[in-house]
Amino acid sequence: MSDVAVVGFAQAPNVRRTPGTTNGVEMLVPIFAEVFRQTGLSKQDIGFWCSGSSDYLAGRAFSFISAVDAIGAFPPIHESHVEMDAAWALYEAWLKIRMGEVDTALVYGFGKSSAGQLRRVLALQLDPYAVAPLWPDSISIAALQARLGLDAGLWSEKDLAEVAARYRDVDVSSLLDEPYLADPLRPHDVAPITDGAAVIILASAARAKEFAERPALITGIEHRVDTPVLGARDLTRAPSAEAAARAAGASGVEVAELHAPFTHQELILRASLGLDEQVRVNPSGGALTGNPMFAAGLARIGEAAKEIFTGRANRVLAHATSGPALQQNLVAVMEGLD
Amino acid sequence: MSTVLSAPLEVGFDYTRSLGPVLGRFFTGLRERRIEGVRGSDGRVHVPPVEYDPVTADPLTEFVPVGEEGTVVSWSWMSEPLEAQPLTRPFAWALIKLDGADTPMLHAVDAGSPEHVHTGLRVRVRWADEPVGHIRDIAYFVPVGAPDGTAPEPPPAADREGIMIAPVHLHYQHSASPEESRYLEALAEGRLIGQRCPACGKVYIPPRGACPVDGVPTEEEVELPDTGIVTTFCIVNVPFLGQRLKPPYVAAYILLDGADIAFLHLVLGCDASEVRMGMRVRAAWKPREEWWTSLENVDHFEPTGEPDAPYESFAHHL
Numbered sequence: 001m002s003d004v005a006v007v008g009f010a011q012a013p014n015v016r017r018t019p020g021t022t023n024g025v026e027m028l029v030p031i032f033a034e035v036f037r038q039t040g041l042s043k044q045d046i047g048f049w050c051s052g053s054s055d056y057l058a059g060r061a062f063s064f065i066s067a068v069d070a071i072g073a074f075p076p077i078h079e080s081h082v083e084m085d086a087a088w089a090l091y092e093a094w095l096k097i098r099m100g101e102v103d104t105a106l107v108y109g110f111g112k113s114s115a116g117q118l119r120r121v122l123a124l125q126l127d128p129y130a131v132a133p134l135w136p137d138s139i140s141i142a143a144l145q146a147r148l149g150l151d152a153g154l155w156s157e158k159d160l161a162e163v164a165a166r167y168r169d170v171d172v173s174s175l176l177d178e179p180y181l182a183d184p185l186r187p188h189d190v191a192p193i194t195d196g197a198a199v200i201i202l203a204s205a206a207r208a209k210e211f212a213e214r215p216a217l218i219t220g221i222e223h224r225v226d227t228p229v230l231g232a233r234d235l236t237r238a239p240s241a242e243a244a245a246r247a248a249g250a251s252g253v254e255v256a257e258l259h260a261p262f263t264h265q266e267l268i269l270r271a272s273l274g275l276d277e278q279v280r281v282n283p284s285g286g287a288l289t290g291n292p293m294f295a296a297g298l299a300r301i302g303e304a305a306k307e308i309f310t311g312r313a314n315r316v317l318a319h320a321t322s323g324p325a326l327q328q329n330l331v332a333v334m335e336g337l338d
Numbered sequence: 339m340s341t342v343l344s345a346p347l348e349v350g351f352d353y354t355r356s357l358g359p360v361l362g363r364f365f366t367g368l369r370e371r372r373i374e375g376v377r378g379s380d381g382r383v384h385v386p387p388v389e390y391d392p393v394t395a396d397p398l399t400e401f402v403p404v405g406e407e408g409t410v411v412s413w414s415w416m417s418e419p420l421e422a423q424p425l426t427r428p429f430a431w432a433l434i435k436l437d438g439a440d441t442p443m444l445h446a447v448d449a450g451s452p453e454h455v456h457t458g459l460r461v462r463v464r465w466a467d468e469p470v471g472h473i474r475d476i477a478y479f480v481p482v483g484a485p486d487g488t489a490p491e492p493p494p495a496a497d498r499e500g501i502m503i504a505p506v507h508l509h510y511q512h513s514a515s516p517e518e519s520r521y522l523e524a525l526a527e528g529r530l531i532g533q534r535c536p537a538c539g540k541v542y543i544p545p546r547g548a549c550p551v552d553g554v555p556t557e558e559e560v561e562l563p564d565t566g567i568v569t570t571f572c573i574v575n576v577p578f579l580g581q582r583l584k585p586p587y588v589a590a591y592i593l594l595d596g597a598d599i600a601f602l603h604l605v606l607g608c609d610a611s612e613v614r615m616g617m618r619v620r621a622a623w624k625p626r627e628e629w630w631t632s633l634e635n636v637d638h639f640e641p642t643g644e645p646d647a648p649y650e651s652f653a654h655h656l
Contacts, residue, residue: 019341019344019513020513021513021514021547022510022513025515025548026515028548029547029548029553029555043553056508058510059349059508059512060347060512066547069547069548069550069553071553072548072551072554073550074551115510115511115513116508116509116510117508119420120421120508124506128355128504129355129473130361130364130386131473133472133473133474133493133502133504134424134444134473135421135422135423136431136444137423140416141431143414143415144412144414144444147412147413147414147457148411148433180415180417182415182416182417183414183415183452227388229384229392229441230433231433231441231443232388232392232441
């Protein structure tokens with residue numbers, strides 16, 4: 001089976017609010033142009049297109065169909081969509097190339113998180129019978145997870161503030177003076193609401209060098225899922241992230257881009273993925289500095305690949321999550337293809 | 339480019355869900371003010387019950403009654419409750435392990451202030467005044483020994499066994515694209531404008547954020563007449579909820595003269611059986627005082643009586 005490499009990556013500015021439409025076209029058109037410029041490819045050269053987004057962010061059915069205009073989708077193209085973070089769209093595209101059906105693929109994700117009330121919208125990811133009808137919001141769910149770790153002595157509020165402080169020019173003690181947003185989480189523990197989009201081009205290893213000087217060869221990519229029943233698993237761990245990392249062969253990485261929208265989730269992931277102090281975590285700033293829904297996980301893969309493109313690292317890990325409290329996790333490991 | 343048009347978009351729907359044997363039994367129990375869990379393959383009692391074992395995925399069938407009191411396993415404070423949450427005053431979200439259960443359930447605790455909540459707090463169910471067979475038959479929990487407070491409104495009644503109704507109401511600020519905004523503003527002046535793709539020259543109405551052939555935004559504004567042809571159509575014979583016209587009537591794709599894309603509208607003013615592909619039509623505008631930023635300003639299209647367009651002239655637009 002054909003090996004697969006990341007050969008191009010671009011993302012739209014991560015902003016609190018765009019004036020654009022929820023179908024993402026305004027954010028996608030410029031970044032498609034950017035990856036075509038990077039790789040020298042044009043839309044006619046792309047064998048397969050796959051996207052990740054959610055109608056719940058847009059508040060209307062089939063919103064992703066309009067996004068297809070940004071591709072220039074006529075004459076008809078070979079296209080698919082996942083209602084998850086676009087990292088899972090990348091997995092689908094990876095399979096298409098592995099199976100030998102195509103040798104290039106373009107993957108994109110987009111979300112206008114600001115159009116609705118994000119933490120209420122995300123309640124609809126929960127069990128629709130016994131949980132979602134209570135409308136627990138996404139920040140409260142994360143706060144329950146954070147408290148479990150605090151009570152178990154796995155981390156302290158100071159540990160959480162230290163995670164946040166790594167991404168900003170602030171001192172930890174001033175962060176701890178802030179009032180709670182959702183006790184025990186403070187504003188700095190929570191990813192900002194972010195509109196954005198990201199795009200990646202994949203190519204078979206046999207052709208990757210045509211499109212990038214130093215492609216990021218995907219040596220392992222796996223995704224796993226934990227039970228959706230919040231009470232049935234140990235929320236202080238991410239067994240599915242652990243299993244995905246083991247299956248993807250995650251040892252010995254120099255850089256890890258983690259999709260952790262809450263400070264304590266970065267600590268859970270560091271432990272679950274077995275990352276020691278030697279590993280540079282989130283050189284991009286991670287999800288705590290910009291969390292465009294349904295694109296942020298794909299962007300982690302792109303940011304990790306960039307470390308390889310630029311020669312700053314030779315073996316990297318990227319992680320994406322979807323669903324509440326780190327329920328679903330994807331891990332990709334990449335190496336430089338010289 | 340003028341600023342984009344933006345407006346609130348309200349989405350609401352009462353999801354009606356069938357419950358099946360496991361959840362059905364649980365919710366029937368709540369209506370009768372008792373709580374039942376289900377035993378998993380590892381011996382753990384799950385509350386709320388799960389249909390399939392979280393570890394082995396085996397179907398689960400052994401029901402186990404559990405208590406109305408339990409212990410807070412984790413909590414967070416909701417200082418400004420959001421719409422449709424169990425309480426309108428500040429409350430705690432909590433994972434609560436009921437006595438006799440092994441897994442905690444998520445619910446609200448009415449505790450007044452965060453100082454009155456801690457991990458290990460003993461709480462008990464505050465039942466809704468009128469249980470209907472819904473998770474919100476448990477209105478919320480209160481600390482053991484605390485007064486009950488006032489129960490919130492019960493959820494909408496289930497009208498038959500094995501069904502629950504879960505209302506979903508979401509609020510958005512919907513924005514049109516700059517191109518679409520120009521089009522909508524022109525409609526308010528009684529004008530139909532398309533925009534031309536700078537790459538392929540095709541004229542789109544409504545104009546598009548990106549040309550589906552070239553992937554670039556349409557730019558050059560083109561004023562279009564309110565005459566065109568029917569490319570394809572259907573005769574609507576089926577009545578449906580919210581229908582504004584009495585069937586039969588014709589919904590048709592209208593290709594305006596000079597445009598490269600057709601849009602859906604009504605063809606009235608003749609018998610439905612007379613409508614045909616290639617038929618020349620003209621817009622019938624509503625009275626000027628009813629115009630706004632909408633294609634509704636055109637009430638319908640009607641035949642002009644001119645000779646039909648030959649099939650070859652529009653075959654590539656089908």
